Amino acid sequence: MKRRADLQASLRGIAYMIAAGALVNTNDSVAKWLTADYPVGEIMCVRSLFILIPVMLFAWRFGGWNALRVRRPAGQFLRAVMQTASAAFFITGLGFLPLADNIALTLAGPLFITALASPLLGERVGWRRWMAVGVGFAGIVLMFRPIGEAMRWAALLPVGAALAGAFRDIVTRRISTTESSISMLFHSTLFITLAGLSTGLFGWRPLTVADVGLMALSGFFLGGAQYLMIEAFRYAEAAVVAPFRYSQMVWGVLLGFVVFGDLPDRWLISGAALVISSGLYILHWEARR
DSSP states (O other): OHEEEEEEHHHHHHHHHHHHHHHHHHHHHHHHHHHHTTTHHHHHHHHHHHHHHHHHHHHTTTTTTGOOSSSSHHHHHHHHHEEEEHHHHHHHHHHTTHHHHHHHHHTTTHHHHHHHHHHOOOOOOOHHHHHHHHHHHHHHHHTTSSSSOOOOOOGHHHHHHHHHHHHHHHHHHHHHHHTTHHHHHHHHHHHHEEEEEEGGGGOOOOHHHHHHHHHHHHHHHHHHHHHHHHHHHHHSSSHHGGGGGGGGHHHHHHHHHHHHHOOOHHHHHHHHHHHHHHHHHHHHHHHHH
């Protein structure tokens, strides 16, 4: 009976993670659409205002104002800075690269976490995981299209987003013993809102009613995705649900084709395959440990 309940919980967690990937990539599609007309800071600010609405609802459900309490302000601040940098790099990259390319390059996040775990967290990273990291970084090089055409320096933007996201996750790991998930999500979102608002000094474009609606939709999608990810890890072990984050690549390709008419080329497919394979191997090895 217990095994059946555990299986049902794991399947529920997997379903939440896949649904979260779909919402994240739908949000990415909306953000890419908006980058043609609006500055990155404006998109970040307005979208984050609408993310705060579902976040406040989550806070109300998971303990009210006590759930938002900050016990380690320095850690919360550093996490918020890394989250803001990751969002800024990613949204800027959407203006230069196809959706699937942007998403594929950010999948390097687990590789950066593994590479940084030893110097920043004091974790032992064995030769197998170092080999997997090397294979994954070879995949990133492939996605840069180093042969037959000029290297796409715009690809550094999603890679920067992945690196900033890795630092954010490492900080999260350090402060998660005292800070709640909702507290970290709320304060990071608030920081992004204020950081985006500060860019208004450099000029914003007047918003149309339709685009405000799109930004609201994007915010609700992203807030909903964050909630589903939290719930996924609540129902199942990380080793079970984490690999299904890579379903974002599938959603990215589908939405990129349907919305923007983009299809991945051989460089992207080959590089993404190496990055995903190495990431899955790292997850598998950590699960065995």
